[in-house]
């Protein structure tokens with residue numbers, strides 16, 4: 430196998446199933462105690478290299494991007510107006526909007542329809558803030574990332590694939606700054 434220059438880290442945790450993460454741009458194997466990692470790497474070899482190439486591309490593009498500067502108030506105003514707009518477009522309602530620093534995601538939606546926004550989103554360009562909110566609020570209609578979900582998103586955001594990639598690029602940049 431052509432794996433001589435695949436870089437990865439291993440973290441053993443009290444979990445049932447192994448998983449592969451690329452959240453910081455580098456491959457992390459999260460394994461149950463005693464689990465052998467060679468089989469996992471072999472099994473997902475194709476997917477891993479696809480991901481590594483994609484991330485390599487993203488890192489190159491990240492070099493040319495900068496973080497946005499805006500005040501807390503400016504940021505919150507953008508969020509509130511984007512929520513309002515998405516609410517109208519999708520004919521859905523969130524109960525409340527909260528701001529919190531989160532380590533693993535841009536935003537989340539609770540079963541009680543509360544929307545939590547990761548504070549670090551304030552460094553994103555405007556179109557991406559709007560995109561994250563549209564994405565999250567589409568989950569009020571369809572919880573999972575299935576064809577129905579992406580279809581609904583495509584109707585309102587033709588360039589959603591590009592947006593997802595850009596989000597990943599900014600995730601890498603922001604995590605580099607805050608870790």
Ligand SMILES: [Zn+2]
Nearest residue numbers: 564565568574
């Ligand atoms: Zn989602």
